Amino acid sequence: MKKKVVRKKMMVVGVLALALSVVISACGAKEQEGASSKPEKDKLTVVTTIAQIAEPLSVIGGDRIHVESLMGPGIDPHTYNASQGDIQKLESGDMIFYSGLHLEANMVKVFDEISKTRTVVAISESIAPEKLLKDEEGTTDPHVWFDIDLWKEAINNATEALKKERTQDADFFEANKVKYFEELDKLKLEAQAKLSEIPKDKRVLVTAHDAFGYFGRMLDIEVVGLQGLSTEDEIGLSDIEDTIQTLVKYEVPAVFVESSVNPASINAVIEGAKKQGLDVKLGGELFSDAMGVAGTEEGTYLGMYRHNVETIYHALNAK
Template sequence: MKVFTRGQRFRLAAWILGLSLILSACGAGGEGSAELDPNKKLNVMTTIAQIADPISVIGGDRVEVRSLMGPGVDPHLYNATQGDIQTLEQADIIFYNGLGLEINMVRVFDEIGKNRPVLAIGDVIDAGDLLQDEEGATDPHIWFDLDLWQQALAAATEELKKALPDDADYFEANKVRYFEELNSLKEEAAEKMGQIPRDRRVLVTAHDAFGYFGRMLDIEVVGLQGLSTEDEIGLSDIEDTIAILTEYQVPAVFVESSINPNSIHAVIEGAKAEGLEVQLGGELFSDAMGEAGTEEGTYLGMFRHNVNTIFEALREGAE
């Protein structure tokens, strides 16, 4: 008889619950694609705000965009509720990141995709441009590479054009203007990161969400957890991180808005015991953005906040 661990039992129960929710919610939806009302705004649902905010800009006044997951919500662990499935069933188009980020919702998307457009925008990225960990798992945090994110958003824009072909030129013009802002942000970020002494360009965070950010801006990234927040943090992970901090005399480490900060505090205390004073550099936004209505609640503002926070904390000796 197979004996399941506690984690395996939890995931099995979540899978069974998710499947039952899918069958009950989708069974009443009927067959065929949803008909669009030309007199109403296009109802777009996304999983994460990193998709919702750019699409709201590109879609303009032709779309109504909402995100399932708000500030502080971890998409790696998120399970769809009955209410979520009903909300998704009412959408005209659904965009999610894919690449394993919303792992607990894939069956939901597969089922709903039988009746309406559902796109994993990360799937358009060439496999050769994606990062992988030592075990071969794909890094899903592609919104931290501004070039890759443009590719993903371009695919989403094409879906908007298919849904509202009369507004295709409008969507394209908005996309071009928005991408110009992304390119300017990339230049701004590169200029600031370039001012940090090379031997201090080490970004230590709670989990490995900043790999694409580091690759784009030439920064070494150390995450205590793996690519998913389901990964456990061991004592050896903390000890290895402290060794890196000591070797490079890194002045600061960072917490994330959607991740428990205890592991980072353990690193700070461990470094102190080794004679190295490491500061808490501030809070970064990784898997979730800031509150709606704030600068950090926009994709551009969230990215700029991270750049400025990292720059201010690691710039010691830069001037």
């Protein structure tokens, strides 16, 4: 009987030791997890309109912030209306960032209301007016993320707001911004070198709407958009005809659709050029007002920009 009692005691001690080791191991895992990232409740909650703001801020903010973008792939910010779910997300955010310059035209009243209770920043509106492009009617072009230098100014504006909101993390945000801006500077040089290889008379970028003005100015490419600065602008037959004549004049080999814009107008241009004896190819899909799917290369600002440069290069530099 004594031997059985001793055996049972040993079994109990063994089970307790195993349980204790599991608890210690779990605690160690939690400590390691805490060392690499902050608990969700301690993070600054940031809500943005477009991914072109959200993704760079997620890099700069690191584990100190939680970022959510209202508009995903294929969404057109010019015509976007906030849903009830969007209002709730905005109200749950500590800080709200949008591009401004009338890009998110249908949400201005929402931002005005939300700004009464939390920080709301239109990051592009800090850029000096003389650096911005305007159309023939004097409307400011809001697609500033296609000029890397201007987008650095806008993202810097957002970073300064983050630093002001969380002073204890200011050095962390600044260090990450400096590293990220080094990547942007490399990207600019890459893009300039790549597109300079396209023959000068073939550097004509034809897209569905006029979103690439800053891109063209920075990279020395003539840009033709069938619609105006906003996708709400109407496309007339004269717009299509003028574009066809441009293609024929310069023998442009390709035109491009945009991920967030109906391709019907571009297809009409291709057909019209064919009738005049010019075989214009569809050069591919570009990201203009929206980026790619999160988790993919095109879902990052750097990857989206590189995709556009590569797509344009291969289509317009075709022999």
